[in-house]
Amino acid sequence: MGVRDLVEGKALEAREGARALLKASTSKKNRALLRMAEALLDSAERLMKENGRDVSAAREKGLSGALIDRLTLTEKRINEMAAGMREVAALPDPVGEITRIWQRPNGMSVGRMRVPIGVIGIIYESRPNVTADATSLCLKAGNAVLLRGGSEAINSNKAIVGILREVASSEGIHEGAVTFIDTPEREAVMEMLKLEGIVDLIIPRGGEGLIRTVTENSRIPVLKHYKGVCHVFVDRDANLVMAEEICFNAKVQRPGTCNAMETMLVDKAVAEEYLPAVLKRLHEAGVKIKGCERTRQIYPEAEEVKEADYDNEYLDLVLNVRVVRDMDEAMEHIARHGSAHTDTIVTDNYHKAMRFLREVDSSAVMVNASTRLNDGGQFGLGAEIGISTDKIHARGPMGLEELTCTKFIVLGSGQLRG
Amino acid sequence: MGVRDLVEGKALEAREGARALLKASTSKKNRALLRMAEALLDSAERLMKENGRDVSAAREKGLSGALIDRLTLTEKRINEMAAGMREVAALPDPVGEITRIWQRPNGMSVGRMRVPIGVIGIIYESRPNVTADATSLCLKAGNAVLLRGGSEAINSNKAIVGILREVASSEGIHEGAVTFIDTPEREAVMEMLKLEGIVDLIIPRGGEGLIRTVTENSRIPVLKHYKGVCHVFVDRDANLVMAEEICFNAKVQRPGTCNAMETMLVDKAVAEEYLPAVLKRLHEAGVKIKGCERTRQIYPEAEEVKEADYDNEYLDLVLNVRVVRDMDEAMEHIARHGSAHTDTIVTDNYHKAMRFLREVDSSAVMVNASTRLNDGGQFGLGAEIGISTDKIHARGPMGLEELTCTKFIVLGSGQLRG
Numbered sequence: 008m009g010v011r012d013l014v015e016g017k018a019l020e021a022r023e024g025a026r027a028l029l030k031a032s033t034s035k036k037n038r039a040l041l042r043m044a045e046a047l048l049d050s051a052e053r054l055m056k057e058n059g060r061d062v063s064a065a066r067e068k069g070l071s072g073a074l075i076d077r078l079t080l081t082e083k084r085i086n087e088m089a090a091g092m093r094e095v096a097a098l099p100d101p102v103g104e105i106t107r108i109w110q111r112p113n114g115m116s117v118g119r120m121r122v123p124i125g126v127i128g129i130i131y132e133s134r135p136n137v138t139a140d141a142t143s144l145c146l147k148a149g150n151a152v153l154l155r156g157g158s159e160a161i162n163s164n165k166a167i168v169g170i171l172r173e174v175a176s177s178e179g180i181h182e183g184a185v186t187f188i189d190t191p192e193r194e195a196v197m198e199m200l201k202l203e204g205i206v207d208l209i210i211p212r213g214g215e216g217l218i219r220t221v222t223e224n225s226r227i228p229v230l231k232h233y234k235g236v237c238h239v240f241v242d243r244d245a246n247l248v249m250a251e252e253i254c255f256n257a258k259v260q261r262p263g264t265c266n267a268m269e270t271m272l273v274d275k276a277v278a279e280e281y282l283p284a285v286l287k288r289l290h291e292a293g294v295k296i297k298g299c300e301r302t303r304q305i306y307p308e309a310e311e312v313k314e315a316d317y318d319n320e321y322l323d324l325v326l327n328v329r330v331v332r333d334m335d336e337a338m339e340h341i342a343r344h345g346s347a348h349t350d351t352i353v354t355d356n357y358h359k360a361m362r363f364l365r366e367v368d369s370s371a372v373m374v375n376a377s378t379r380l381n382d383g384g385q386f387g388l389g390a391e392i393g394i395s396t397d398k399i400h401a402r403g404p405m406g407l408e409e410l411t412c413t414k415f416i417v418l419g420s421g422q423l424r425g
Numbered sequence: 426m427g428v429r430d431l432v433e434g435k436a437l438e439a440r441e442g443a444r445a446l447l448k449a450s451t452s453k454k455n456r457a458l459l460r461m462a463e464a465l466l467d468s469a470e471r472l473m474k475e476n477g478r479d480v481s482a483a484r485e486k487g488l489s490g491a492l493i494d495r496l497t498l499t500e501k502r503i504n505e506m507a508a509g510m511r512e513v514a515a516l517p518d519p520v521g522e523i524t525r526i527w528q529r530p531n532g533m534s535v536g537r538m539r540v541p542i543g544v545i546g547i548i549y550e551s552r553p554n555v556t557a558d559a560t561s562l563c564l565k566a567g568n569a570v571l572l573r574g575g576s577e578a579i580n581s582n583k584a585i586v587g588i589l590r591e592v593a594s595s596e597g598i599h600e601g602a603v604t605f606i607d608t609p610e611r612e613a614v615m616e617m618l619k620l621e622g623i624v625d626l627i628i629p630r631g632g633e634g635l636i637r638t639v640t641e642n643s644r645i646p647v648l649k650h651y652k653g654v655c656h657v658f659v660d661r662d663a664n665l666v667m668a669e670e671i672c673f674n675a676k677v678q679r680p681g682t683c684n685a686m687e688t689m690l691v692d693k694a695v696a697e698e699y700l701p702a703v704l705k706r707l708h709e710a711g712v713k714i715k716g717c718e719r720t721r722q723i724y725p726e727a728e729e730v731k732e733a734d735y736d737n738e739y740l741d742l743v744l745n746v747r748v749v750r751d752m753d754e755a756m757e758h759i760a761r762h763g764s765a766h767t768d769t770i771v772t773d774n775y776h777k778a779m780r781f782l783r784e785v786d787s788s789a790v791m792v793n794a795s796t797r798l799n800d801g802g803q804f805g806l807g808a809e810i811g812i813s814t815d816k817i818h819a820r821g822p823m824g825l826e827e828l829t830c831t832k833f834i835v836l837g838s839g840q841l842r843g
Contacts, residue, residue, distance in 0.1 A: 026760060026786075029783070029784045029786060030784055103783060109805065111803070111804070111805055115794050115798070117804045117805065120782070120783075122786065124816050124817065125786070125816055203640065207816045207817070208816070208817055222621065222644060223644055226640060226641055228646055228647075228815070228817040228818075229646075230817075246839075249839040252839060252841060253839065253841065256841040256842060260841070260842050261842075342444060360836075364538070364834050365447070365521060365538075366447045366448060368444075368447060368540065368543070368832070369832065370832055370833060371832065371833040371834070371835060372832060372833070372834055372835070373834070373835035373837060374835065374836055374837055375836075375837040375838055375839055375840075376533055376835045376837025376838075376839070376840040376841075377840065377841045377842050379841070379842035380533070380835065380837075380840060380841075380842055381833070381835075385529070385842070386529070386535045386833065387527065387529055387535065397646070398542050398543055398625045398626070398830050399542065399625070399626055399646040399648075399817065399818045399830065400646075400817045400818040400830070401830075402830055402831065402832050402833070403832065403833045404833070412816050412817065412818070412819075412820055413820065414786070414787065414788055414789065414790060414820050414821065415788060415789040415790070415799070415804065415820070415821045415822070416782050416789070416790055416791070417789060417790070417791035417792065417794045417798065417799075418778075418792055418793075419791060419792055419793040419794025419798075420793055420794075421664075421667040421670060421671065421793055421794070422793075422794040422795065422798060423670060423671065423674040423678070423794075423795045423797070423798075424674055424678050424679075424795050424797035424798055424803070
């Protein structure tokens, strides 16, 4: 069987799974998720053995240490996968919720009901834990998942999927609800992206290269997360003590994440007062400072920042610092260089806070809070499948609700069109 | 200048327009819409003259009468365009609405705020009124519109856009908010579809061919309306008088629309009682009946329906009739042959109504109401830009809300990530 037929066959199986899931009750889905968590824990040894085959192969191929780390399943990671599935089981079911209902002059009620999207294709790289995490979120929201993991994790993924499907089937959930494209052929991704009408949504999870390839080749809608070039703007009316804490937290607390600050913008009116202490503290925490001309007048130890640096997602202890004329220049900078991910203003001025909230066009816009807080858990959404930097369907952290859509329902009593 | 550069230049202008619109107040947008309506009426003569050039060219080229009808601007149509703009001005502004806000344990408030999508590309065919209709909806929702009309309407569209831009500019709205790709080159559409990162959403409006080309070639998210293969299922527990009225209305009231019924499914338990009268009445109204075997036993005048007929959007006085075993078989039929547009059950049985609402996966699912009621106006959404049969972002009639997305806002007081 060619790759094309194999992929289409799997997708059609997922489609059947999705149709069957339309009838699954919340308690049935929850019971399956809890039993899946249990089954993963019970099979930890076997999973680690299968994973060991992938890890050895990766070592033989000389793949990087970072990749091998992401690939490796430890007992701790298996526990986390199971805990994640239980957490999702405990979240409220979005499916069937009527988000609004209203009455029309002719007496019919019109409402919106949350419904599953259908078949969600997940394209990911080496982390086998994505297999369980994505399955639990998709399943809870009533969607079938069509998984395509990295070829280097194929044995691990096959083992995980085997366990999940076995539970699904014994709990009366169509096995197609958890479908895995079990070929290492790279072509499989391209074939998957052509299946519009069978697959309803693609979520790529991985590096910029993967995401770009998927976006450029997909005929199916894609929800994606490009990069996080996040800003904190310290306004002239900021509480400078608060500003320092927020900037320090946003840069240093976990610099490798997409919601860490990459550029600090400082109002010229407070630059001289604010910068020396905060830059010294950041420097002492190991942060390399790249500054604009004015920054370097105030803090000569800074390197020179180049225009292109402002577009960089460092994911590291490096920070661009720019002194700006006012909030308008800061917002222009964010519009030009930002990635519409997370941007914060620190200010005590009500009017500027309101304007910043309204005019900055990012997935999360904050007043007086660290960019690091843009996260499904921190926002109270429960588990998330990623942070969307798209502008269609969902922006920001994507939880269960974002894995649904709404349809219209009409409760009539014989209404006709006049 | 090549087509590519021309299209990209226009798109960048629209992007600037979109940025400027983030600051436009509701009253500014409304004033502009009202003045645009006025300006269209004031220029009716000039518009009809420019339109006359397009109509003559179309006649010379021997284009079809139906196309020439869609292309032609009459005084009535210009009045309707203006009325549409006024209607949109009167609708509530979705932008800036905080749809929900909640507090987190650390004291910060997290909310969702409705925001414009950005630049919306509209690709349409010969109707010049789409130029004004799409502009008013996009503008009111804070989006810049990048218009690409059919080459046969180019003079009409240029004239309309010229008027709209002149008003925009005099009302302090960036002209880029209304941008028109003024080349007849067909290549322009393909170039437009590559501009991800500049254009945020594409809405094609036209026939299946146009929509398919756009979907297959776009790197930008597309919201679209494929066909409407709509069903009415007459359950064994239906009020048969109501069923007859609903089916007659759904088929005959305006058969050329996407929400007209194409297939009537009838529970076998009531087929013999129900079918003769309704089919006679439909026949007398000029409807050609194509029936399954059982239907033709009951009503021998029916033609034989073929399996492929069930996938047809007739847009005409033709109806498929199929007798089914029960509601499950009806729902299977809808899942296999439907286009996820509009489907109705007629029943007095509460449990079947609830199951049908939940399990049928269409943009509008109705109980005891005519499919013809699936419409933005009938649902109370105001004007609509189309009916989406997609499952991402929006399903069903798309009004102003569907031309926005939500971003997260955080109102903090110094919160950090621990």
